Amino acid sequence: MAAKSANLYARVEPDVKERAEEILAALGIPASNAINMFYRQVILQQGLPFDVKIPRRHSLDVSRLSEEELNRELEKGYADIEAGRTRPAREVFAELRREYGL
Structure with a gap:
């Protein structure tokens, strides 16, 4: 080095x-x-x-998405899984509890 x-x-x-x-x-x-x-x-x-992007200010309401929009969001999720951009649910929930004092 x-x-x-x-x-x-x-x-x-x-x-x-x-x-x-x-x-x-x-x-x-x-x-x-x-x-x-x-x-x-x-x-x-x-x-x-x-x-680097502007964070979404509100949660995604899937009930308001068209079928095409829902499929696009699902494809993003699949891409994250394939790329290894996931975390265990217990880790995420623990972080949310700490962050929001739950």
Whole structure:
């Protein structure tokens, strides 16, 4: 592995930096390593390693979808399964409970 000799200077919001570094510390990952990991993923993915889009503000109401729209949503789900973009239900529900204090 090449020696690390390049510097990166970035301005971020103090609150964002603090919150991110708390999480990284809990994971045992120095911020510089996390940034290096991010850059490597950018190279590997040939772009950002996550979707950049405006989040949906409301849940999807399947009862209001046409058959074509429903099929399109189901196809997205199948594509996620095939690409390994899934998580165990108990993990998702635990996260929702923590996030919403349930």
